[in-house]
Amino acid sequence: xxxxxxxxxxxxxxxxxxxxxxxxxxxxxxxxxxxxxxxxxxxxxxxxxxxxxxxxxxxxxxxxxxxxxxxxxxxxxxxxxxxxxxxxxxxxxxxxxxxxxxxxxxxxxxxxxxxxxxxxxxxxxxxxxxxxxxxxxxxxxxxxxxxxxxxxxxxxxxxxxxxxxxxxxxxxxxxxxxxx
Amino acid sequence: xxxxxxxxxxxxxxxxxxxxxxxxxxxxxxxxxxxxxxxxxxxxxxxxxxxxxxxxxxxxxxxxxxxxxxxxxxxxxxxxxxxxxxxxxxxxxxxxxxxxxxxxxxxxxxxxxxxxxxxxxxxxxxxxxxxxxxxxxxxxxxxxxxxxxxxxxxxxxxxxxxxxxxxxxxxxxxxxxxxxxxxxxxxxxxxxxxxxxxxxxxxxxxxxxxxxxxxxxxxxx
Amino acid sequence: xxxxxxxxxxxxxxxxxxxxxxxxxxxxxxxxxxxxxxxxxxxxxxxxxxxxxxxxxxxxxxxxxxxxxxxxxxxxxxxxxxxxxxxxxxxxxxxxxxxxxxxxxxxxxxxxxxxxxxxxxxxxxxxxxxxxxxxxxxxxxxxxxxxxxxxxxxxxxxxxxxxxxxxxxxxxxxxxxxxxxxxxxxxxxxxxxxxxxxxxxxxxxxxxxxxxxxxxxxxxxxxxxxxxxxxxxxxxxxxxxxxxxxxxx
Numbered sequence: 001x002x003x004x005x006x007x008x009x010x011x012x013x014x015x016x017x018x019x020x021x022x023x024x025x026x027x028x029x030x031x032x033x034x035x036x037x038x039x040x041x042x043x044x045x046x047x048x049x050x051x052x053x054x055x056x057x058x059x060x061x062x063x064x065x066x067x068x069x070x071x072x073x074x075x076x077x078x079x080x081x082x083x084x085x086x087x088x089x090x091x092x093x094x095x096x097x098x099x100x101x102x103x104x105x106x107x108x109x110x111x112x113x114x115x116x117x118x119x120x121x122x123x124x125x126x127x128x129x130x131x132x133x134x135x136x137x138x139x140x141x142x143x144x145x146x147x148x149x150x151x152x153x154x155x156x157x158x159x160x161x162x163x164x165x166x167x168x169x170x171x172x173x174x175x176x177x178x179x180x
Numbered sequence: 181x182x183x184x185x186x187x188x189x190x191x192x193x194x195x196x197x198x199x200x201x202x203x204x205x206x207x208x209x210x211x212x213x214x215x216x217x218x219x220x221x222x223x224x225x226x227x228x229x230x231x232x233x234x235x236x237x238x239x240x241x242x243x244x245x246x247x248x249x250x251x252x253x254x255x256x257x258x259x260x261x262x263x264x265x266x267x268x269x270x271x272x273x274x275x276x277x278x279x280x281x282x283x284x285x286x287x288x289x290x291x292x293x294x295x296x297x298x299x300x301x302x303x304x305x306x307x308x309x310x311x312x313x314x315x316x317x318x319x320x321x322x323x324x325x326x327x328x329x330x331x332x333x334x335x336x337x338x339x340x341x342x343x344x345x346x347x348x349x350x351x352x353x354x355x356x357x358x359x360x361x362x363x364x365x366x367x368x369x370x371x372x373x374x375x376x377x378x379x380x381x382x383x384x385x386x387x388x389x390x391x392x393x394x395x396x397x398x399x400x401x
Numbered sequence: 402x403x404x405x406x407x408x409x410x411x412x413x414x415x416x417x418x419x420x421x422x423x424x425x426x427x428x429x430x431x432x433x434x435x436x437x438x439x440x441x442x443x444x445x446x447x448x449x450x451x452x453x454x455x456x457x458x459x460x461x462x463x464x465x466x467x468x469x470x471x472x473x474x475x476x477x478x479x480x481x482x483x484x485x486x487x488x489x490x491x492x493x494x495x496x497x498x499x500x501x502x503x504x505x506x507x508x509x510x511x512x513x514x515x516x517x518x519x520x521x522x523x524x525x526x527x528x529x530x531x532x533x534x535x536x537x538x539x540x541x542x543x544x545x546x547x548x549x550x551x552x553x554x555x556x557x558x559x560x561x562x563x564x565x566x567x568x569x570x571x572x573x574x575x576x577x578x579x580x581x582x583x584x585x586x587x588x589x590x591x592x593x594x595x596x597x598x599x600x601x602x603x604x605x606x607x608x609x610x611x612x613x614x615x616x617x618x619x620x621x622x623x624x625x626x627x628x629x630x631x632x633x634x635x636x637x638x639x640x641x642x643x644x645x646x647x648x649x650x
Contacts, residue, residue, distance in 0.1 A: 027265060030401040031489070053267040061258025067197040077259075079186030082268045327569055331562050335552045344548055345566065348541040349573050352580035359584060376583075380576075391569050394486075398561045 001178055008152070008162035010170060013180030019165040020060070022180065023134050026163060027057040039130070053081075056128035058136060062115045066108040070094055070118045073107060074125055085125055093121040098144060112139040120148055123155075131155060131162040137170070146171060183268040184276045191280035194253075201249055206288050209242035213296050224301045231300035232310060232361035236354050238296075239289045239314060240321065244343055246285040247325040248332075250277055251396070255333050264400050274396065275389045278319075278326050286318030306361050309370045313357040316377045320353050323388035330395035353380055413492050415632045416641035422625045429625065433618035440466075440611030447604050458522075462605075464514035466613035467507045468532070471539055472574070474504035474620060478546075479571035482564035492628075494560030495635070497567065498550055499627035503620045505543035511536050531585035535578045542570045556635050 003009055011019050024030050026037060028044050028051060037044050044051040064073045071090050078085035094103050097117040107115060116139050123131065131152070137145050149171030152162055156172075164170060195202055216234045217227055254260035263273050293314050294307045302310065328346035332338050360373035444462035478500040485493030515533045516526050527533070546563055553559035636642045 029261065029264065049267050049269070052265050055265060057261075057265050059258055059261060061256075061261070063258035063262050065194060065257065065259060067194055072193075076186070076190045077262060080183055080190070080263060080268065080273065081266050082183045084182070084186075327565070331549060331566055332552075335549075337548075337552050341545075341548055341552055344541065345545040348538045348545065348577070349569070351538055352573075352576050355580045355584045376580075383576075387572070391565055395562065395565050398558060398565065401558060 001176070003161045003163070003176070005159040005161065006156050007176065008156055008164065008172065008174075009176040009178050011163060011165045011178045011180065017180040019180055020134055022178075023057075023132050023163065023165065024059070026132050027055060028052075029057075054129040055132065056123060056126050056130070057132045057134075058119055058123070059134050060138075062112075062119070064107050064115055064118050067106060069104050069106055070099055070110070070121070071103045073118055074122060077122060078125060081126065083126075089125055090121075093124040094118070096124060097121045097147065113141060113144065116140055117144060120144075120151065123151060129160050131160065131164075133162065133164045135165055135167070137166050137168050183266070184272050187263075187273050187276035188280045188283075191277055192283065195280070195284045201246070202284050202288075205242050205246045205285060206292065208245055209238050209289055209292060210296065212241060213238040214299070217299070227300045228302060228306075228365075231297060231302050232306075232358040234300070235293055235296060235310060236314075236317075236358040239293070239318065240347070240350050240354060242289060243285055243318065243321045243325060244346065246281070247329045247342060247346070248338060249285075250281050250326055250329045251333055252329075252338075255399070260396070261400060264397065270396065271389050271393045274326070274392050278322050278389065278392075281326070282319050282322040286314075286322055289318055290314045302361075306365055309361050309364045309374075313360045313370075313374060313377060316374065316381055317353045317357045320377070320380050320384045321350060323384040324349050324353075326392045327388055327395060330392045330399060333396070333399040353377065356380065413490055415492055415495070415636055416639070418492055419629055419632055419641075419645075422629055426622055426625050429618050429622035433615050433622055436611050436618060437615035440608055440615050443604060443608035443611060447608070458518070460514050460518045462608050462612050464511055464518055465609050466616050467511040467514060468536060469613050470616045470620060471504055471507035471511055471536065471543075473617075474500055474507060475539065475543070475567075475574065476571060478504060479567040482560070482567040485560055486564040486568075491557075491560075491635075494557075494564065495628050495631045496624065497563060498560065499624045499631055500620070501543055501547050501550075502627070503623050505540060505547065507616065507620070508536055508540040508543055512540065529585065531578075531582040534585070535581045538577050538581070539574065542574070546570070 001009065011022060013019050021030065025032050028037070028048065039047065039051045039054065042050075064070075065076070068076060071087070071094065074090045074093065075085045075087075078090075091103055094100070094117075097120045099114060099117050099121065102110065102114065107118065110118070116136075120136070133152075136148060140148060145168070152164075153172055156162060164175075213234055216230065220226065220230065251260060254263070264270055266273065290311060294311050297307045297310055325342075325346050328342050328349075331345065332342045335341060356373045356376045360370040360377070363373055364370040440462065444459050478497045481493045481500065482497035484490065485497060512533065515530075515536070519528050520526050546566055549566055550559040550563045553562055633642055633645075
């Protein structure tokens, strides 16, 4: 499978076919038994820091701390990436993903869909070139699905790459299909 | 560097919002050390003799209780995975987590120990040696313990298994730490023991974070 | 030389190693029995009666070799585990897993024979001697390794986690031994030592060496048997395993 700037892939298959495993291998979390994953011509094992800088991976789990507010979550995650985030940028991203008014509540009180939106806000604040998203549309309502589709679309237009899995129809055109 | 400070701040902030976990381990330390006189008898010379061992074992066990906290919560909600994908070296983030863990779990023990030592009728100088030993030794406990915590992430029988793995590795720290107080009491001077503790600290500072990082990547596969 | 080199890598495949191991096992058992008989004969009949300890001291012919083997096996196990981690080789991980129970057995045997020796000699079943205490901690390290591998379901993850633990352990064993020795001299001073064996007559040394070799051959034989069982368990679904006589029957 090869993806160039502006292209995206939809990984399909039944439950248990290995979609999540494939995405985790792309991210570099697990090692493939055979074959190699390359970014910009270099195996990701060798240029790990660069790959991590250009990658945004969202797995099944919420990946946010219940004890933190959405804005604290975004800022902590960015700080761990070594790229501190200002309050305005964080707030703007949260508002764009529909969390206006909830930025300063502990994530514990948010619904599953709202927690997902915090993650999606992270997509906006992190300037990654490759997005590997595992079931990103889960727990999102119709509006949020549209919003996310738009965000991914913008990302692709700006020359980004995306790899998605989803059981639901994806509101994006022209992707490669990978069947497992 | 800023990532190191960031993760220490993050973990400290999280610990402050979950004070109960931290305080429970401290109360455990107090209770366990108080059990020994109850079980052995209040005779002062005997208590003075067992005090270093009892306080050190109490510190070991209290540290054990808090070890799982280091990675388990982050592993469960997916933030650990994100850390493994950070452009910053995972080793750096692990070192930060170890430091934060020590500040929350080990440092309070160091502060409490002299107070508890008074219960055992230890004299001021012995208390000093004990506290200094704990100050040098508790970071070693956090560092070695983090390897065990990373290896047993998400594994069945986590807590008990963690104890089995880590307690044998704690033995040298226990021996040198408690031994320092005994050596001081018997007039030999605690210098040798404390330097050995310092050597253990240096060794674990250099090697433990790498072992922990390897173990975390294995757990995340 | 080149063909020998290629041979090693071909052997690293479980399906090739299985029959080779099978052919080697009876030979190692034979060597174990031969060395064992020779060693026991020397220990019981040739080595002289000790002036101070009488006949009871003869148990060191089991105790000392068992101690040696428990440490050697731990180091070998850690090497296999490290190799498996570095090269991502399945067989190395299986070898480490196969060696662990035998190593634990040696440590346990060493502790028991140490106690049996100590009781008639020094009047106590357990003496907090530096060597025995280190042996006890070594046993805990073995048990920890076995428990960790048993608790992790995925065999590859179990191998790798065990490898990290074994490597951490192997670095710590000298530190633990040193600290226990320090502790022992500090607290007991000029005390009796269970391991202060009677000054070695030549024959005694031979007896211990032969017994050590016997244990070594036994350990290899048992480890090879165990690794074959592990291979079958893990690769039960693969083509080569299904074709084996033992499995089809």
